[in-house]
Amino acid sequence: MLLLVGLIALVQGVVYVLVSQASQRSAMEHIRQNLGVGARVFQQSLQERIETLSTGARLMAEDYAIKPLLMREPDVATLRSTLYSFTTRVGSDLISLFTAEGDFLASTDPKLRPEELAPFRQLIDTATQSDLERASGYAVLHGQLQVLVVVPLYAPRPQVAAWFGLAYPIDRAFAQKIQEVSQLEVTFLSGAVTEDPRVLATTVAAPGGAELSAAFATATVDAVAADGTTSLVRLAGKPYVTRFEPLPRLDGGPIRIALQRSLTAELAPARALERVVLGIALAALLAASLAAWSLAREVSRPVQALAAHTGRVGRGDYTARITLDREDELGQLATAFNDMTAGLAERDRVRDLLGKVVSPEIAAQLLRSGVALGGEDRVVTILFCDLRNFTGQSERMPPQEALALLNRYLDRMSTIIEAHGGVIDKYIGDAIMALFGAPVPHPHAADQAVATARAMVAALAELNRELAAEGRAPLAFGIGINTAEVVAGNMGSKTRLNYTVIGDGVNLAARLESLTREPIHATSVILSDATVQALSQPAPTRSLGRVTVKGKAESVQIHALD
Amino acid sequence: MRVSRLHAFVLLVLLATRGFGATPGTLSFQIRDTKGAPVADAVVALIPLDAAAPVAAPTPAATPAHEIGQQNEEFQRYVTVVQAGTRVHFPNQDKVQHHLYSLSKAKKFEFALYNPGQAESVVFDVSGTVTLGCNIHDWMVAYLYVLPTPYFAQSGASGDAVITAPPGRYRLELMHPRLPAPLKEELSLAEGAAATRAFSVTLKPDRRIRRAPDPKAGSYR
Numbered sequence: 001m002l003l004l005v006g007l008i009a010l011v012q013g014v015v016y017v018l019v020s021q022a023s024q025r026s027a028m029e030h031i032r033q034n035l036g037v038g039a040r041v042f043q044q045s046l047q048e049r050i051e052t053l054s055t056g057a058r059l060m061a062e063d064y065a066i067k068p069l070l071m072r073e074p075d076v077a078t079l080r081s082t083l084y085s086f087t088t089r090v091g092s093d094l095i096s097l098f099t100a101e102g103d104f105l106a107s108t109d110p111k112l113r114p115e116e117l118a119p120f121r122q123l124i125d126t127a128t129q130s131d132l133e134r135a136s137g138y139a140v141l142h143g144q145l146q147v148l149v150v151v152p153l154y155a156p157r158p159q160v161a162a163w164f165g166l167a168y169p170i171d172r173a174f175a176q177k178i179q180e181v182s183q184l185e186v187t188f189l190s191g192a193v194t195e196d197p198r199v200l201a202t203t204v205a206a207p208g209g210a211e212l213s214a215a216f217a218t219a220t221v222d223a224v225a226a227d228g229t230t231s232l233v234r235l236a237g238k239p240y241v242t243r244f245e246p247l248p249r250l251d252g253g254p255i256r257i258a259l260q261r262s263l264t265a266e267l268a269p270a271r272a273l274e275r276v277v278l279g280i281a282l283a284a285l286l287a288a289s290l291a292a293w294s295l296a297r298e299v300s301r302p303v304q305a306l307a308a309h310t311g312r313v314g315r316g317d318y319t320a321r322i323t324l325d326r327e328d329e330l331g332q333l334a335t336a337f338n339d340m341t342a343g344l345a346e347r348d349r350v351r352d353l354l355g356k357v358v359s360p361e362i363a364a365q366l367l368r369s370g371v372a373l374g375g376e377d378r379v380v381t382i383l384f385c386d387l388r389n390f391t392g393q394s395e396r397m398p399p400q401e402a403l404a405l406l407n408r409y410l411d412r413m414s415t416i417i418e419a420h421g422g423v424i425d426k427y428i429g430d431a432i433m434a435l436f437g438a439p440v441p442h443p444h445a446a447d448q449a450v451a452t453a454r455a456m457v458a459a460l461a462e463l464n465r466e467l468a469a470e471g472r473a474p475l476a477f478g479i480g481i482n483t484a485e486v487v488a489g490n491m492g493s494k495t496r497l498n499y500t501v502i503g504d505g506v507n508l509a510a511r512l513e514s515l516t517r518e519p520i521h522a523t524s525v526i527l528s529d530a531t532v533q534a535l536s537q538p539a540p541t542r543s544l545g546r547v548t549v550k551g552k553a554e555s556v557q558i559h560a561l562d
Numbered sequence: 563m564r565v566s567r568l569h570a571f572v573l574l575v576l577l578a579t580r581g582f583g584a585t586p587g588t589l590s591f592q593i594r595d596t597k598g599a600p601v602a603d604a605v606v607a608l609i610p611l612d613a614a615a616p617v618a619a620p621t622p623a624a625t626p627a628h629e630i631g632q633q634n635e636e637f638q639r640y641v642t643v644v645q646a647g648t649r650v651h652f653p654n655q656d657k658v659q660h661h662l663y664s665l666s667k668a669k670k671f672e673f674a675l676y677n678p679g680q681a682e683s684v685v686f687d688v689s690g691t692v693t694l695g696c697n698i699h700d701w702m703v704a705y706l707y708v709l710p711t712p713y714f715a716q717s718g719a720s721g722d723a724v725i726t727a728p729p730g731r732y733r734l735e736l737m738h739p740r741l742p743a744p745l746k747e748e749l750s751l752a753e754g755a756a757a758t759r760a761f762s763v764t765l766k767p768d769r770r771i772r773r774a775p776d777p778k779a780g781s782y783r
């Protein structure tokens with residue numbers, strides 16, 4: 001779940017970054033285009049200004065009064081006042097008059113220095129040589145960038161009698177006009193590019209012109225070769241996308257126009273969008289986290305319940321049932337779990353019952369190896385125990401009581417046999433046939449059988465004391481024990497079978513039990529010699545010599561257990 | 563630009579015998595523009611370089627040729643050539659006033675608000691080109707070439723001109739309103755010689771104002 005949430009966060013982060021970058025790129029591109037437009041607007045505005053000045057100057061040249069004035073040796077004061085009267089007609093504050101050869105005659109500006117006349121002369125020379133009807137250029141007059149225009153005074157056209165020189169300041173007001181149209185910051189710079197650029201006029205609102213100049217001093221260095229291209233310039237700590245346009249200057253040093261657009265301002269709408277995107281992303285992330293958390297709860301809780309249930313079932317508690325009130329796969333799983341638990345409980349009951357019907361070891365063997373006919377050769381110690389005269393006794397009591405007594409007896413004996421590792425093969429009436437070393441082989445099977453016999457004798461004595469206390473007749477039994485190789489396995493039909501052992505050894509054990517009835521032996525437990533030989537721990541036995549038993553050709557050595 | 567320089571244009575035959583009685587030489591000019599079209603209104607002049615050569619002074623009485631009238635709000639002659647010292651008359655033959663003026667160095671003058679029927683005259687005693695204009699009618703322009711020599715000619719529509727002059731050394735000058743500066747070269751004219759000189763000149767575009775149609779004179783479009 002964390003992974004999922006992390007993944008969503010990652011995707012949203014990447015989207016945010018991409019959106020941010022894309023908007024920045026788009027803003028840059030937009031500004032670049034705007035700057036291109038701005039540059040054209042600027043050039044066009046200059047051209048329009050030049051056109052306006054030229055038109056004005058042409059009308060001025062056709063003036064009726066100017067020719068009679070030039071007819072005589074011109075009076076400079078009169079000429080100047082004439083030019084001054086022209087200023088309002090033409091829209092140019094600076095009007096100068098030159099001869100056809102370019103010699104200065106008069107100007108509205110009395111402070112115009114001779115070197116400041118040079119640009120005009122340059123333009124007049126250009127116009128004369130190329131036979132132009134006007135010429136224009138840029139120069140700095142009185143520390144201010146100006147566009148200069150010269151137009152001829154024809155007398156009559158096309159005879160040039162004199163030249164008018166007009167100037168129009170490219171100042172802050174002009175920059176602001178450009179700004180109004182193009183929405184760009186406009187700055188005019190003079191001086192060498194690499195050293196000490198001076199801001200002539202600007203629309204950039206900066207605390208001090210000097211600082212702005214310094215900012216441009218560092219900025220323009222990178223942009224030397226980049227006229228007409230855009231670069232990022234920091235002014236007063238704010239990024240401006242800047243385009244430098246060169247202006248050819250008549251009087252020396254380069255002039256540069258910086259067209260700028262604040263990246264911050266351009267990005268403002270995009271930033272707002274980014275904030276919205278960020279907000280949506282965070283909200284989505286939160287929602288995803290909540291969804292993931294609730295999903296985790298939905299899934300992990302029942303899974304944990306199922307795990308706990310499985311643990312209980314594993315420990316053998318089949319009573320528990322899991323209840324999940326849901327229709328989905330987990331609900332089905334819970335139902336399956338319950339069914340499985342029920343199945344397990346059923347099997348356990350069957351196994352328990354099996355253990356009661358047959359001995360637990362046989363039941364285990366059956367469950368382990370499956371139920372199949374056939375057997376294997378085994379050395380087994382067989383214990384036969386039979387109550388004496390129980391039939392006679394039982395005839396003198398009600399059958400229920402006889403059965404109860406028998407069960408009481410068998411229960412005691414069976415407990416002892418099983419406690420000693422023996423396996424009840426079967427009950428034959430009041431007789432018990434028990435096996436040691438089968439179905440599970442045991443190295444001390446004979447010892448176990450002997451110990452069992454002793455315990456049984458002791459248990460019978462105890463039972464008899466109880467019976468005596470109840471005022472009932474005591475019981476007596478005989479035990480025969482033999483160790484022999486027999487066939488052990490499942491015998492019977494395919495539908496009903498028993499685990500048992502078959503062989504001569506079994507019969508001998510039964511015969512030995514029968515021998516205990518003979519008073520000569522004076523014992524209730526008789527062991528075959530094979531059993532005695534098989535003992536790993538010697539037991540207190542007493543040899544009874546050799547006897548021939550029924551069905552046996554050879555006599556066998558037998559021992560009494562005292 | 564200057565006209566192709568005269569390489570071998572040397573008119574030499576016999577050394578000119580000085581003074582009266584010498585047979586004058588004749589110089590024919592073929593003036594063409596760069597496309598080979600004849601150039602009208604070109605002025606050629608031979609200015610004597612020999613100090614002793616007599617230059618006849620113009621007669622004080624004006625001949626009819628020395629008249630630049632104004633008619634139909636135009637100068638009657640676009641180009642006029644006179645010898646220095648010649649009086650030229652400017653009769654206003656129009657129904658409207660004119661305001662003739664010249665701001666040329668050779669002669670500055672004006673006839674301010676000059677009435678119809680008036681016929682003012684000016685003696686042009688300084689050599690040079692006088693550009694005449696009218697302060698009322700911007701399109702009116704005329705050129706008066708004032709020359710320090712009686713040996714000159716003006717090309718007609720054919721672009722040809724002929725000068726007859728006594729033998730001697732001369733500076734040949736070729737002028738035209740659309741030439742930035744006169745073309746000059748020196749030559750000697752032999753007695754009784756008859757030579758032809760071809761010029762190919764590069765003229766500036768004709769910058770004369772095209773006269774706006776007079777609404778009274780013409781029909782509505």
